[in-house]
Amino acid sequence: MKQNSATIGAPCWVELGTSDPAAAQSFYGELFGWRAETDVRPEAGGYTQMFLGDAPAAAVTPLYAPQQPTAWTVSFAVAAADETVATIKARGGRALMEPADVFDLGRFAVVTDTSGAVFTLWQARAFQGAGVFNEPGALGWVELATRDAESATAFYPAVFGWSVTASPQYTQWGLAGADFGGMMVMDERFPPQVPAHWLPYFAVADVDNTVTRANGLGADVLMAATDVPDGPRIGVLRDAQGAVFGVYRAGDEG
Template identity: 70%
Template sequence: MKQTEVTIGAPSWAEIATSDPAAAKAFYGELFGWRAETDPRPEAGGYTVMHLGEAPAAGLSPLYGPEQRTAWSVSFAVRDADATAAEVVAAGGRVLMEPMEVLDIGRFAVVADPSGAVFALWQARTFAGAGVFNDPGALGWAELLTRDPERAVAFYPEVFGWSVNEGESYTQWGLAGEDFGGLLAMGDQFPPDLPPHWLPYFAVADVDVTASRAAGLGGEVLMPATTVPAGPRIAVLRDPQGAAFGVYLAGTVD
């Protein structure tokens, strides 16, 4: 899906909660060219919006509790966070954080699908989400990694109305016939203690160069640059604090 603006039901925002916000700002600034703007208000809790040019590209926050781990998360745009949270429960998921107001910018909830994969619901008020998609340095794809793909392909269409494009080895999610994300079944190649999760992918001008640069900045290459059959060139990386994310060649995801 060549998303150019926030679309209801599709990924609208990716944010990282990290144990070292200053180090994360430096790492992603070097890797993606992001510019950090931290909200100075005490009630914002140190939340930072990372910009690509003048457009908001992703969020960054400190860890807010001892149980929280350094990780990326994905938010999906909804018209009514309360109603969608109720639909999550009706479909077999859970509400982890009840819908709440976030300053004057939107209404937010944290939920989990039946397998435990966590994601967020975002009902925009003054802040819609990402202001750029698919350009180098911007969010462009979201992938669910799960050990229960059958239940996932029932749950998400019920909640969001997504279409399901099932291939031989990969399933893609879509809206109005255009795909914006995928599903990867977690097999033996994944550590048994790694929970199901959503993984954001960011577009880059050169996957190989980005993977090498991430390693040089203290990160790790979890999956080397690979060209997917009939698909884009991708890599999966991990930042120095342990948060995983994907990159793909800009212009190759439609």
Template identity: 75%
Template sequence: TDLGRFSVVADPSGAVLILWQARAFAGAGVFNEPGSLGWVELATRDAAGARAFYPAVFGWSVAPSEHYTQWGLNGQDFGGMVVMDDGFPPQVAPHWLPYFSVADVDNTVGRAVAMGADVLMPAYSMPGRRIAVLRDAQGAPFGVYTDGEAGDGGGGP
């Protein structure tokens, strides 16, 4: 059966992403619930280029603010963009970082570390959410987050 087609591409700044064209397999059926993908974040040194590229290619909406840009589609935000400043070593290439919704960030970080993950950004709280960034035992970075005061699992980082 033909489940679908994919292509690995890079945007003009070099951030790699995978395109999926659904056929028999539509793709992820769950989004933004504990244990599933809930947010994606582009880290780039070319914010203006990204703000032009992604809406032109994919039709995404752009909601920029002074410190953060959010991507949306059909009225729903699904990701964001951070500008890679001096806090990012020069050898770190532009990239996309997936964030997974979890019921408890601290518990998830503890379990991941016990299984061989490294903590890249320790868990911290911001208004309405808690977030951390890890690298799995194979070297892949990813984020985890809990939204809401009681860890109710909505929204993104």
């Protein structure tokens, strides 16, 4: 992610909705060096920010609805959440939660693209989003996994104004020449019941070491540390509650 601060149209935040917030806070704290701060207001519903040093890096929350899966959700910064939701609907996406104010922090909505991949919108007010990107322990890349690449390459540029850099191997998303994510076409390696989804990747100093430590802390290794041709060294993990995330070597983004 070449952006080093929250930028309109780009990823600005990630949240983990999980069946065991305490276990998640412990696991990611050990893995990435995050420090937890829970909002004690009852109306905050146990929302916990995870800090890397003094900078907010991510959030851990309980599951707020019976049908909500344990999963990471990527949030994109927008100037006007209501207008963006209208554009999403016009382009064939859906609103799972219409825009709503979150205290004085910002305005928030939960939406899907045309294939059902869930993501969120954040119209910042007092809270801009992550205060750190690309550094070890911070968000560094986001990847859409979808079975309908053609629809995705029409939908996201129309909604966010993204650039599309495509090769036979991989498609990258960007803004003004700065790529922050990509798209993987789901094939027979993905069971039919696995829906389209956004996957966050966190930067780490040493992918091999991080994958080994994560496994020792109870995570499943879905992809061992691997060098991507003409790309970074990456690994993909699933935490003990079932949330999938990736790691990549810091400095390899873009």
